[in-house]
Every structure is written in C-alpha cells, then in structure tokens.
Amino acid sequence: MILPIYVYGSQVLRAKAEKVDSANEPDIKSFVEDMVATMHNADGCGLAAPQVGVSKRILVVDGNDLADRWPELKGFHREMINPEFTFESEETSTYEEGCLSVPGVDADVVRPKRIKVRYLDVDFNEVEEEFDNFAARMIQHEMDHLNGILFVDHASPIRKKMISGKLANIVKGKIKASYKVRSDAK
Numbered sequence: 001m002i003l004p005i006y007v008y009g010s011q012v013l014r015a016k017a018e019k020v021d022s023a024n025e026p027d028i029k030s031f032v033e034d035m036v037a038t039m040h041n042a043d044g045c046g047l048a049a050p051q052v053g054v055s056k057r058i059l060v061v062d063g064n065d066l067a068d069r070w071p072e073l074k075g076f077h078r079e080m081i082n083p084e085f086t087f088e089s090e091e092t093s094t095y096e097e098g099c100l101s102v103p104g105v106d107a108d109v110v111r112p113k114r115i116k117v118r119y120l121d122v123d124f125n126e127v128e129e130e131f132d133n134f135a136a137r138m139i140q141h142e143m144d145h146l147n148g149i150l151f152v153d154h155a156s157p158i159r160k161k162m163i164s165g166k167l168a169n170i171v172k173g174k175i176k177a178s179y180k181v182r183s184d185a186k
C-alpha cells in the first residue's frame with residue numbers, strides 16, 4: 001500500500017520517534033513493505049517511519065537507482081528497526097541533499113564519511129554494519145528523521161534564508177509533488 005508522505009511543518013517530523021517493541025508490533029513486516037513501496041513510488045532512496053506519520057524508529061534505504069553514479073550502491077537495500085550509531089568518523093563529506101518531506105528544496109549538508117550502525121532487521125535479528133560514502137549519508141539522513149531533525153536544519157545560515165520562502169509555502173500547502181503528501185501542521 002502506498003502511504004502519504006508528511007511534509008515540512010508536520011509535527012510528526014519534529015518528534016523523536018519511539019523504539020519498536022517486537023512483542024507489540026505484529027504487522028511490522030507489512031508496514032516495512034508499505035514503506036518500501038511508498039519510497040519507490042515517490043522515486044526516493046530512503047524513507048523513515050515518521051515521514052509516513054508513524055513515530056517509530058524504522059527506516060528503509062535503497063541505492064539501486066543511484067548505482068549509475070555510485071557503483072558501490074548496486075544491490076544496496078536495508079530495512080532497519082531501532083538503528084543506533086556505534087561509530088561516526090571525524091572525516092566528513094559535503095553533498096547537496098533533498099528530501100521527500102521537503103519537496104523542491106535542497107541544501108549542502110556536512111556529514112561523517114563513515115558510520116557503523118547497530119539495528120534489528122525485519123526478523124528482529126541484531127545486525128551491526130559499517131557504511132561509507134553515499135550509503136552512510138543515506139542512512140544518516142533517515143536516522144535524523146527518527147530524531148526529529150530535517151536536512152534543512154543542517155543548512156548554512158545563508159542557505160536557510162534563501163529557502164525560507166519555499167519552506168513557508170510547503171507549510172501553507174503550496175506543494176508540487178508527484179506523490180501523495182499530507183500535513184499535520186497547525
């Protein structure tokens with residue numbers, strides 16, 4: 001099922017997501033499948049549960065469509081429950097990011113180049129993996145969503161000023177997106 005994507009200004013995007021408790025989440029696999037379908041429908045490479053209105057610590061990433069530019073992303077697909085960083089490198093990289101929840105806006109974001117993440121897969125097996133370059137960036141972007149942080153929060157002050165009008169329009173519902181969006185902004 002394709003879910004609506006909550007956009008900038010929505011309260012759910014600013015809340016810290018709750019951990020998933022396997023005993024109380026029997027439909028987690030079907031929800032993750034819906035997240036993946038929603039991400040692909042919107043031509044995204046990552047999606048966090050708060051972006052579809054569910055304040056739970058779940059994210060999905062898929063780099064296959066980016067493999068022409070970053071060959072190391074061929075076959076890269078992860079579904080993570082309760083992810084947490086166990087390592088972040090001091091070495092950083094800067095890249096222009098966008099987001100399905102902030103359509104039509106981009107900004108340069110500085111992030112650690114390498115990370116290590118411990119998480120549960122959809123069968124609730126514990127996994128720890130190290131990621132670098134664009135895979136690391138994708139995961140960090142989605143993990144920010146789990147903590148109520150959007151990529152625009154990392155933008156430089158001048159860039160924030162430049163995009164402020166676009167952000168205000170999103171809050172007002174003046175959005176052009178090729179996918180279903182929703183807002184809970186007040």
